[in-house]
Amino acid sequence: MIYDEITKTYPVSLPEEEPARQYAFMDILKAELADRMQRENRMFTMHVETFGCQMNAKDSEKLAGILSYIGYVPTDSEDADIVVYNTCTVRENANTRVYGRIGYLGRLKKSHPGMRIVLCGCMMQEEHVIEKIKKSYPFIDVIFGTHNIYMLAELLYRREQSTKCVIDVRKEADRIVEDLPSLQKYGFKAGVNIMYGCNNFCTYCIVPYVRGRERSRNPIDIVRETEMLTKNGVREVMLLGQNVNSYGKNLEPGMSFAELIREVSKVDGLQRIRFMTPHPKDLSDELIEEIAVNPKICKHVHLPLQSGSSRLLKLMNRHYTKKSFLALVDKIRERIPEVAITTDIIIGFPGETEEDFEDTLDVVRKARFMSAFTFIYSKRSGTPAAEMDGQVSEEICSERMKRLLDTVGEVASKEAERYTGRTETVLCEEYREDTGCVTGRLDNNLLVHFPGEKTLLGEMVSVKLSECKGFYYIGEQSSDL
Ligand code: 5AD
Ligand code: SF4
Numbered sequence: 286m287i288y289d290e291i292t293k294t295y296p297v298s299l300p301e302e303e304p305a306r307q308y309a310f311m312d313i314l315k316a317e318l319a320d321r322m323q324r325e326n327r328m329f330t331m332h333v334e335t336f337g338c339q340m341n342a343k344d345s346e347k348l349a350g351i352l353s354y355i356g357y358v359p360t361d362s363e364d365a366d367i368v369v370y371n372t373c374t375v376r377e378n379a380n381t382r383v384y385g386r387i388g389y390l391g392r393l394k395k396s397h398p399g400m401r402i403v404l405c406g407c408m409m410q411e412e413h414v415i416e417k418i419k420k421s422y423p424f425i426d427v428i429f430g431t432h433n434i435y436m437l438a439e440l441l442y443r444r445e446q447s448t449k450c451v452i453d454v455r456k457e458a459d460r461i462v463e464d465l466p467s468l469q470k471y472g473f474k475a476g477v478n479i480m481y482g483c484n485n486f487c488t489y490c491i492v493p494y495v496r497g498r499e500r501s502r503n504p505i506d507i508v509r510e511t512e513m514l515t516k517n518g519v520r521e522v523m524l525l526g527q528n529v530n531s532y533g534k535n536l537e538p539g540m541s542f543a544e545l546i547r548e549v550s551k552v553d554g555l556q557r558i559r560f561m562t563p564h565p566k567d568l569s570d571e572l573i574e575e576i577a578v579n580p581k582i583c584k585h586v587h588l589p590l591q592s593g594s595s596r597l598l599k600l601m602n603r604h605y606t607k608k609s610f611l612a613l614v615d616k617i618r619e620r621i622p623e624v625a626i627t628t629d630i631i632i633g634f635p636g637e638t639e640e641d642f643e644d645t646l647d648v649v650r651k652a653r654f655m656s657a658f659t660f661i662y663s664k665r666s667g668t669p670a671a672e673m674d675g676q677v678s679e680e681i682c683s684e685r686m687k688r689l690l691d692t693v694g695e696v697a698s699k700e701a702e703r704y705t706g707r708t709e710t711v712l713c714e715e716y717r718e719d720t721g722c723v724t725g726r727l728d729n730n731l732l733v734h735f736p737g738e739k740t741l742l743g744e745m746v747s748v749k750l751s752e753c754k755g756f757y758y759i760g761e762q763s764s765d766l
Contacts, residue, residue: 337373593648
């Protein structure tokens with residue numbers, strides 16, 4: 286644990302248990318803010334910005350929940366009374382973006398001296414980042430990492446007792462704190478954490494170093510959260526974990542991910558379940574069977590390939606080969622013919638040859654991915670791949686990226702075409718005033734735009750898929766299914 290520059294002044298008689306202790310800090314800050322609102326006769330605003338993945342987006346909802354409980358009102362503007370940047374460090378460009386934005390916040394703070402700036406998330410787990418912030422950005426108020434986001438109120442309280450930045454970054458999580466407030470981005474769909482951390486140590490990846498070891502949440506808490514969300518109008522949940530197939534391994538008694546998803550699907554009123562992300566090395570037959578037979582589970586599997594070259598997969602520590610990956614895809618398709626398979630691909634991993642890259646293109650064609658997130662390898666210091674020979678030049682990477690995108694585009698639009706003319710149920714997720722169009726998401730994760738009213742938001746409706754535009758459809762609402 287790195288404790289830094291914190292005062293020891295606490296209010297008397299604080300509860301020791303969590304989350305009661307955090308509620309005590311939230312109540313103190315709430316009373317103080319109410320006083321300030323009255324004195325200054327205005328609302329106080331918050332801006333919570335997420336960088337990175339769905340796990341971070343979920344954490345941001347928890348951070349916004351705490352601030353909302355205290356009395357802050359959300360705003361899209363970064364010129365807010367409190368700004369939280371929930372950062373990502375999976376690739377270098379994520380870090381670069383954050384530094385640029387912090388510089389901008391510093392300029393804003395000059396004309397808004399009471400502003401509080403909070404930095405948290407994966408990037409803050411890296412020592413060199415903390416050093417740089419201390420040196421170059423002295424106007425930051427609070428810094429914490431990924432393991433103690435539940436402490437936001439306590440850390441803000443400590444900041445008010447001090448004249449300096451409060452830094453509390455921990456190496457590991459000592460517990461999972463449940464039952465703090467959350468402010469959902471959407472009323473109709475929500476993420477639910479089922480586990481934290483990762484034990485896989487893929488050689489390019491920084492996540493295990495910044496998110497720590499795997500910890501599964503208790504299934505009772507997961508089901509209870511899903512029930513609560515569903516009661517409040519949520520139709521679709523996304524079960525979140527770095528490697529959901531490992532769910533339950535550290536629980537007593539153990540529980541498989543397939544068993545968990547079956548339990549979650551029993552929640553009344555819940556209509557759709559998605560999950561992110563399974564590792565191809567241990568996607569079980571039990572899970573494939575559950576997806577096939579359980580009508581609430583979306584027929585969509587996000588299966589990160591990373592590379593199609595068995596040689597590189599070994600260097601990446603992925604524990605599967607080109608052949609076994611393709612065999613897995615075949616097995617999934619055989620049992621769930623409707624399934625959409627999507628993926629993540631990295632190009633330019635150290636030592637990647639033209640032949641390795643051709644293997645990746647070959648898998649893209651054979652696996653028939655519906656879409657792919659494609660990344661240029663980014664060197665993360667502290668990971669084994671950062672020390673490997675044969676870093677690939679930018680020029681080769683961008684040339685390969687272009688070819689990869691072309692191939693993915695070709696394959697994906699052919700896959701999407703299959704649904705043309707069909708009528709499918711969609712969850713209405715967005716409405717655009719200017720076009721008068723609603724955007725709905727199909728079970729297989731494709732989007733369809735169709736003329737409709739704003740009142741459809743959050744509803745499940747039938748839509749005829751008239752025209753395939755590659756990655757999305759144009760459609761029309763239909764009364765039949
Ligand atoms: N460089 C590029 N892409 C990466 N990913 C993880 N680490 C790196 C890295 N160092 C990608 C992987 C992973 C996704 C979330 O991010 O494809 O599946
Ligand atoms: Fe990173 Fe691999 Fe863990 Fe995914 S499974 S978070 S790529 S180490």
